[in-house]
Amino acid sequence: MSTQAPHNTLLIPGPIEFDDAVLQSMSHYAESHVAPGFVKVFGETITLTRKLFQSTNPSAQPFIIAGSGTLGWDLVSANLIEKGENALVLNTGYFGDSFGKCLETYGAQVTHLRAPIGDRPAFEEIEHALKQKPYKVITITHVDTSTGVLNDIKTIAQVVRRVSPNTLVVVDGVCSVGSEEIAFDEWDLDAVVTASQKAIGCPPGLSIVMCSGRAIQAATARKTPASAYYASIANWLPIMQNYENNKPSYFATPPTQLVHALHTTLSQITARPMAERFAIHVAASDRVKAAVAELGMTQVAPKPECQAHGMTAMYLPQGLVAPDVLPGLLKRGVIFAAGLHKEIAPKYIRFGHMGVSISDPNRNDVDKALAALKEALAEAKQAKGL
Amino acid sequence: MSTQAPHNTLLIPGPIEFDDAVLQSMSHYAESHVAPGFVKVFGETITLTRKLFQSTNPSAQPFIIAGSGTLGWDLVSANLIEKGENALVLNTGYFGDSFGKCLETYGAQVTHLRAPIGDRPAFEEIEHALKQKPYKVITITHVDTSTGVLNDIKTIAQVVRRVSPNTLVVVDGVCSVGSEEIAFDEWDLDAVVTASQKAIGCPPGLSIVMCSGRAIQAATARKTPASAYYASIANWLPIMQNYENNKPSYFATPPTQLVHALHTTLSQITARPMAERFAIHVAASDRVKAAVAELGMTQVAPKPECQAHGMTAMYLPQGLVAPDVLPGLLKRGVIFAAGLHKEIAPKYIRFGHMGVSISDPNRNDVDKALAALKEALAEAKQAKGL
Incomplete structure (x- = not known):
């Protein structure tokens, strides 16, 4: 019942729809964000996020931040690419258009490779596009929520590594993480941006971004400083590392109740x-x-x-x-x-x-x-x- | 009990600590963010936020966005000031330092007016500083959470209007909104940045920013585009206006459960x-x-x-x-x-x-x-x- x-x-x-236990976690009593009980739960949640992405590479880093999924686009655009560098957006509709606008806001030169409605760019087209310019990032909407189109990110990542090995492979997985297969390390992805409220089964309010060591390196060894403060990978990196190492840390107050709910749902998901x-x-x-x-x-x-x-x-x-x-x-x-x-x-x-x-x-x-x-x-x- | x-x-x-009813609102069952029930609750919550700030001026606009209080600094820094313009930070410690870093991230030229630990800048010092340069914004930590220092934002706003009338008066009210008197319209403030988890009594996860018509004008009539996407006032303005007019609207998925909790606590607060x-x-x-x-x-x-x-x-x-x-x-x-x-x-x-x-x-x-x-x-x- x-x-x-x-x-x-x-x-x-x-x-x-939510599991009862997940919703009950949302009503967790007041806690300090730096007290041992919460630090442990947040740290475990970061570790569970690795499991969600089937990732064991310690150089990869999950980020769990108060925000909507959209905030993940800012994390990518303000950290992984610098002003004037090129971004290739595999565009299957609404979300490709918006991700492109976000990238342009932070100064990227965006090229859209558009597919007809209900279709996706062909691998040959992607390969051809990658050969035209040096692209710092390629973005792919894994599942386009507007049309239900699925992209084959495993094969696209292979194409990128063959044709343009230094291009960062960025996946918008808001509507795919938890429902579509993703093997983050094995497929050699660089960033997967997602949110709490879709197949992860947690209420909305958490931006979740998984970054590869290569992406972290790009974010922390920039020629110019990251062009955002709240969405700065450099600002959040020590916080995420500290919490996972069971040390309290402060940059901005984490949404404690949502983190409890995410902990509950990720524990359920990764139990199998x-x-x-x-x-x-x-x-x-x-x-x-x-x-x-x-x-x-x-x-x-x-x-x-x-x-x-x-x-x-x-x-x-x-x-x-x-x-x-x-x-x-x-x-x-x-x-x-x-x-x-x-x-x-x-x-x-x-x-x-x-x-x-x-x-x-x-x-x-x-x-x-x-x-x-x-x-x-x-x-x-x-x-x-x- | x-x-x-x-x-x-x-x-x-x-x-x-939370009221029981507020915490129970956090466990609200799954809802579409564009369905009539939620649209009504979100719209009412925006209206209740006006009451919280004792504001009746229709040109003022509350913003309620998934994020921590820190995100409000990005909203100010990416929208209300342009690259190379001057910002005066009344610095009473930790939070002034950080707000200054956020402003610099977006290209502002920041001058800190520092007070000794436990004190605040004197009105004469503020007046003197304002006469040195044209400042686009002045920021004041209303209550400095690190030291418990209270600034007199009413008098500071009067000084600003007298000495440098076009300077936008920006208040960091994360630790003051709901506990310290704020009369947003009457005191002629331009932006108050706050968060859900302090005197407002809602769990953390919401960035709440109240903007004057003057601030909205500064954000929408910029010489250069806003330098953030998720933290863009122009992107959120129609969304907030539509929800308050009971019209569904989409830019990023709002944190529906947190909005319910905010609705509950603001209803309680503004009932008296x-x-x-x-x-x-x-x-x-x-x-x-x-x-x-x-x-x-x-x-x-x-x-x-x-x-x-x-x-x-x-x-x-x-x-x-x-x-x-x-x-x-x-x-x-x-x-x-x-x-x-x-x-x-x-x-x-x-x-x-x-x-x-x-x-x-x-x-x-x-x-x-x-x-x-x-x-x-x-x-x-x-x-x-x-």
Whole structure:
């Protein structure tokens, strides 16, 4: 029996439904951010973040900072690249555009390699682009929350290392960390930017960034000082190292309750092999995608290899728009998200299937959602005389 | 009967003890950040923030952003001042030094007007400094958490308006908002930077910045673009305006649970006249300071007009250092903070007396703390043969 108040099931691509214990951690009593109890919990949380990324290389460093996922773009843009240096943005829509704007704010010269809606840049195109200029960073949206497009960051990292070995491989993993396979060390990634509220299953409010030794080196051996204060890797690095070594340290007050919640969810997630977690997400995704096809709908990302496993963006049947269907879902206790990609927004809806909604055997959120979707579509079609 | 687990009473200058209802709000079930329920709560929270600052001028704008209080310095430094412009920092210690570093990170030319430990810059010195150069901003630490020094921001703002009327008056109110009187419009302030976890009584994780119309104008009519993305006033302004007008809006995912908690505490705080709240803090502070004197101790801030009302920094009796006394307090269920000002750190301790610890008539935190302090001091003196 859940301890949460009755509510509609939140199945958007983040924030997601929470485990009871995670939410209870949010109500932790007041603690000093430098007292032994909290220092231990924060230090363990940093170590658990390494496990989340399947990383054992001590030169890699997780950062856990009060902020939204967006703050991670500032951490990358203000620390890993200097004014006038080149950045290649693999652009699959909304989030590539915004990451590009963030990079430009800090003085980077940004080149966008854009893919058509629902697709991703081909490896040959990426290789070709990398040969045109020396790029300090390449950024990839691992899962584009606006379209459900999945990028193959493992293969892209291989291409980068072959063609332009010094380019830092930066992954926007806000909508992928915890649901899509990531082997940070093995794939030789340099930075993965994420947030607490998606497949990690913690309430929003934490910016989480995993950096390689190569990225830390780039941030700390800059020709010019980092161009941000709160988003400065140099300012946070000793803090993260100290907490992980069980020493209190102060740069800015950490969000103690959110850190407790992150500790709880990461303890749950890493209690089993990560491969198992990814397989559960793949299985749930396959089930959702089969059901969507059975309902006569296509996905915004049509190619199977480009489809995320923690969400599905589906075009509505001809003649229907999102406001015809979302209220019917809500009436049945299910919340999906409207479209976000501005060129196609009214024509599609987004279903987030990650975290406890698919991993907790006591929940039947996916079955409930698919049944509600079927009924809401039929009702909407009838109302429109389709 | 509190719903919180039994714990030692946290009486540091933030984070502070929480009201049960505030902590319960932290466990709010998952919600979409753009769904009507949350949009209403966030919008109301922005409006309640105006009340907290006793502001009715519609051109003023509160910002509530996921982050620590430190992020507010970046908001000021990246938006209100441009590269090469002058900033005058009224420096009473640790936080003035850090705010200065933040301003320099974004290219400001910083002049520190330093006061001796425990004192504050005199009005004549401030007037003299303002006449030396055109300053774009002046920053004042309202209450210096490291020493308990209170600045008279009302009079300083008057001096600025008389001598250098275009200088933006920026207040670091992290340790003052909610415990010290602030009349934002009436005192003609331009920016007050604060955080959720001190006298506001919400868990840490929210950066709260109140800007005047003049500050918004400076931020949006810059000669050069703002030099931050996440900390950009231009990026957040339409979001705050939309939420307050009950319209969903997206720049970065707000920390929904923390916003609920802030809504709860601000509803409680603003349910009574702010003047009453400030008077309660003054009365509690007077009681603490009298007791400290009776125990033979002096304050780091010796002048009564320079003493904060939400905290007391006290020098320990000759021969004792913080590690002699803090464990004795902890043994009696009370947590004070060690010294923070590096030149005097071991010689003093800090007692935070703000929020529910002094305003909730069902709590007796101050009595408990003063009794524990008396016993811990006696015990420490005995152990040292003093």
